[in-house]
Amino acid sequence: MRWTLKPIPPSDKVKSLANTLKIEPVLASLLVQRGIETYEQAKQFFRPSFDDLHDPFLMQDMDKAVARIEKAIANKENILVYGDYDVDGTTSVALMSTYLKTKHELVYTYIPDRYDEGYGVSYKGIDFASENDFSLIIALDCGVKAIEKVEYAKKLGVDFIICDHHRPGDTIPDAVAVLDPKREDCNYPFKELCGCGVGFKLIQALASKEGKTAEDLTEYLDLVATAIGADIVPINGENRALAYFGLQVINSHSRPGIQAILEQVNKTEFTITDVVFIVAPRINAAGRMKHGNYAVTLLSEQDPELAKNYAEAINNYNLDRRETDKRITEEALQQIEAHEEQDRFTTVVYDETWHKGVIGIVASRLTETYYRPTLVFTKSGDKLAASARSVKGFDVYNALEACQEHIEQFGGHKYAAGLTLEEKNYHAFKAAFEKVVSETIDPNLLTPEVQIxxxxxxxxxxxxxxxxxxxxxxxxxxxxxxxxxxxxxxxxxxxxxxxxxxxxxxxxxxxxxxxxxxxxxxxxxxxxxxxxxxxxxxxxxxxxxxxxxxxxxxxxxxxxxxx
Known part of the structure; x- marks a missing residue:
C-alpha cells in the first residue's frame, strides 16, 4: 500500500475553528479538510436539517414531470413505475410506487429481467406498457440514454418521465420530462444524487403541491439511505442530510421489509456501512439470482409477517449468490494465471457459462486482487455482457468511451460500468482497452493508496x-x-x-x-x-x-x- 498523508490545512483556519467549536485542533483539522471552516458550516455538518434540502423545482423539467403526473391522476390513467434491478433501481421503484399509491389506485411496477432484457429501459417493457393500457411510464435509475426507446414508446402513445443520475449522452431523450442533475442544462445545486434520491425529489415536488414538506416524507428515507449507501455516491451536501435522516428511520421505525432483513443479524444499531454490507447485498441478490421484482415486493410490503417470509427467501438467494461468485472468482483467477496475464495494465476475462448476475462482484474481487481496471464478460443471449470496475483515480467510463468502436452499448460511472458487444469484437476490444489504459493511467494508481x-x-x-x-x-x-x-x-x-x-x-x-x-x-x-x-x-x-x-x-x- 502507498501511504499518503493528506496536506495539512492552514494552521490559522484550524486554530480559529478549534477555538470557535472548543474542540481539539486535530478534529478541527479534519473538518477543514472537508471544507468546513465556519461555525455555520460545522452546524450544518454535525446537525443536518431538512432545511438543507434544495427546492426540487430547481431541477430541470421538474414542473413538467409534476404536471404530467397530476394529469395522469386526474384522468385515471394507468401509471407504470419502471426501474433497474439493482438496489438503487428497486428502492426507487418501491419509493415511487408506494407514494403514488397513496394518491392513485392505478399504479403498477415493472423491473426488467436481468437476463432477458438487460440493463435499463427495454422494448419488452414498453410493449408490456402499450399492451396493458399504460399511458405513462416513470423510469427510475435508468433512461437518460434511451433515446430510440423513448421514441418507440411515443409512437405507441406511451409517455415517459425519466428520473436518472447517470451521465447523459450528447442528446437527451424526447420524454415529457428528464430529471437528471447531471444534465448540462440543469442548474440543480447538488449533482450527486442517486437514482432513488432523484425519485425522492420528484415525490417532494408532488407533495409540495399539497403544502407538505420533505419532513412529511420522512418514512421514505430508509429507502433513500439504502440506495445512497449501495450506490456509493458522495455522502456530502444533500446526500448527507438524506442519509442522516434515513438512518434514523432505519434505526427506529423502518418499513417492514428492511426491518425483516435487519432482524437476520444480531445487531441493535445500524450504520451506513451496515446498510452497504447487510441490506444492499440481499436486495441485490434478488435481481442477480432470481428477479428484481422480489426486492420491490419486499420493500413495498406493509405486513411484517409477509415481509419476514420474503426476507428469508431473499436471504437464501444471497447465500446462493455468495457460493456462485466465490466459484467464478476462483475460475477467473485461474484463467488469468494460466494465460500469464498478471503483468498487464488491465484484467479482462470471459467465460460463456459465468452467471451474469454476479460478474460485477467478481470484477470487484479481481480488482482487489490485481488492483487494475477490470472487466468480466459472460454470454448474454447472442451478445457478450461485461461489468467493469476501476481503481481509485482512474475513470473507466472514459476508457470505455475511447474503445466504443468495438462496443454496442455501455453506461455507468467513473468506477463502475456495464457494456455489451458482439462476440466477434471481444479480442479487438480487449486489445484496445489494454492499449487505452496502458497509455493513460498513472502507474502509481496501480498500487492501492491509503490517504491518511x-x-x-x-x-x-x-x-x-x-x-x-x-x-x-x-x-x-x-x-x-x-x-x-x-x-x-x-x-x-x-x-x-x-x-x-x-x-x-x-x-x-x-x-x-x-x-x-x-x-x-x-x-x-x-x-x-x-x-x-x-x-x-x-x-x-x-x-x-x-x-x-x-x-x-x-x-x-x-x-x-x-x-
Missing part, C-alpha cells in the same frame, strides 16, 4: 475525542471514516494471529514512554505479525472504533496497514 487524514499520538485518543469523531458519520465518498497514523509503536507482548484461519492480527500497542495502551485488530493482516514481535517499533495506519465484548465497550484501533 492526520498523525496522532496514542494519548490523544480519548473517549471525548471519539465521541466527537463519531458525529462525523454517516461516512462514505467525500466523507470517509478518518484514517490516522501513529509512529513509534510497539506491542506489549500479547500480539497474535486470530480467526478461524489465523489470518487476522490482534495487538495491544503502546507508544514510547506513554502510559496509553490500545487494542488493535487488523483484518487480513496476520502475515504482519513478524513486524511486531520482540519489541520491534513500527508505524500503523488505522481508524478508531469501539469494541463491544460481553457488555463492555472500549475504544480500539482498526488497523489498515503497518510498516
Amino acid at each position: 487524514d492526520a498523525q496522532l499520538d496514542l494519548h490523544q485518543i480519548t473517549p471525548k475525542f471519539y465521541r466527537i469523531l463519531k458525529q462525523f458519520a454517516p461516512y462514505g465518498p467525500s466523507n470517509m471514516s478518518p484514517v490516522f497514523m501513529t509512529e513509534n509503536l510497539s506491542d506489549t507482548g500479547y500480539g497474535k494471529c486470530v480467526g478461524a484461519d489465523q489470518t487476522h492480527l490482534r495487538l495491544t500497542v503502546k507508544q514510547s514512554q506513554s502510559q496509553s495502551q490500545l487494542v488493535c485488530i487488523g483484518f487480513g493482516l496476520g502475515d504482519k505479525l513478524e513486524l511486531t514481535t520482540n519489541e520491534k517499533h513500527f508505524s500503523a495506519i488505522y481508524s478508531v472504533d469501539e469494541n463491544e465484548w460481553q457488555g463492555s465497550v472500549s475504544l480500539q484501533l482498526r488497523l489498515k496497514d503497518i510498516k
Whole structure:
C-alpha cells in the first residue's frame, strides 16, 4: 500500500475553528479538510436539517414531470413505475410506487429481467406498457440514454418521465420530462444524487403541491439511505442530510421489509456501512439470482409477517449468490494465471457459462486482487455482457468511451460500468482497452493508496475525542471514516494471529514512554505479525472504533496497514 498523508490545512483556519467549536485542533483539522471552516458550516455538518434540502423545482423539467403526473391522476390513467434491478433501481421503484399509491389506485411496477432484457429501459417493457393500457411510464435509475426507446414508446402513445443520475449522452431523450442533475442544462445545486434520491425529489415536488414538506416524507428515507449507501455516491451536501435522516428511520421505525432483513443479524444499531454490507447485498441478490421484482415486493410490503417470509427467501438467494461468485472468482483467477496475464495494465476475462448476475462482484474481487481496471464478460443471449470496475483515480467510463468502436452499448460511472458487444469484437476490444489504459493511467494508481487524514499520538485518543469523531458519520465518498497514523509503536507482548484461519492480527500497542495502551485488530493482516514481535517499533495506519465484548465497550484501533 502507498501511504499518503493528506496536506495539512492552514494552521490559522484550524486554530480559529478549534477555538470557535472548543474542540481539539486535530478534529478541527479534519473538518477543514472537508471544507468546513465556519461555525455555520460545522452546524450544518454535525446537525443536518431538512432545511438543507434544495427546492426540487430547481431541477430541470421538474414542473413538467409534476404536471404530467397530476394529469395522469386526474384522468385515471394507468401509471407504470419502471426501474433497474439493482438496489438503487428497486428502492426507487418501491419509493415511487408506494407514494403514488397513496394518491392513485392505478399504479403498477415493472423491473426488467436481468437476463432477458438487460440493463435499463427495454422494448419488452414498453410493449408490456402499450399492451396493458399504460399511458405513462416513470423510469427510475435508468433512461437518460434511451433515446430510440423513448421514441418507440411515443409512437405507441406511451409517455415517459425519466428520473436518472447517470451521465447523459450528447442528446437527451424526447420524454415529457428528464430529471437528471447531471444534465448540462440543469442548474440543480447538488449533482450527486442517486437514482432513488432523484425519485425522492420528484415525490417532494408532488407533495409540495399539497403544502407538505420533505419532513412529511420522512418514512421514505430508509429507502433513500439504502440506495445512497449501495450506490456509493458522495455522502456530502444533500446526500448527507438524506442519509442522516434515513438512518434514523432505519434505526427506529423502518418499513417492514428492511426491518425483516435487519432482524437476520444480531445487531441493535445500524450504520451506513451496515446498510452497504447487510441490506444492499440481499436486495441485490434478488435481481442477480432470481428477479428484481422480489426486492420491490419486499420493500413495498406493509405486513411484517409477509415481509419476514420474503426476507428469508431473499436471504437464501444471497447465500446462493455468495457460493456462485466465490466459484467464478476462483475460475477467473485461474484463467488469468494460466494465460500469464498478471503483468498487464488491465484484467479482462470471459467465460460463456459465468452467471451474469454476479460478474460485477467478481470484477470487484479481481480488482482487489490485481488492483487494475477490470472487466468480466459472460454470454448474454447472442451478445457478450461485461461489468467493469476501476481503481481509485482512474475513470473507466472514459476508457470505455475511447474503445466504443468495438462496443454496442455501455453506461455507468467513473468506477463502475456495464457494456455489451458482439462476440466477434471481444479480442479487438480487449486489445484496445489494454492499449487505452496502458497509455493513460498513472502507474502509481496501480498500487492501492491509503490517504491518511492526520498523525496522532496514542494519548490523544480519548473517549471525548471519539465521541466527537463519531458525529462525523454517516461516512462514505467525500466523507470517509478518518484514517490516522501513529509512529513509534510497539506491542506489549500479547500480539497474535486470530480467526478461524489465523489470518487476522490482534495487538495491544503502546507508544514510547506513554502510559496509553490500545487494542488493535487488523483484518487480513496476520502475515504482519513478524513486524511486531520482540519489541520491534513500527508505524500503523488505522481508524478508531469501539469494541463491544460481553457488555463492555472500549475504544480500539482498526488497523489498515503497518510498516
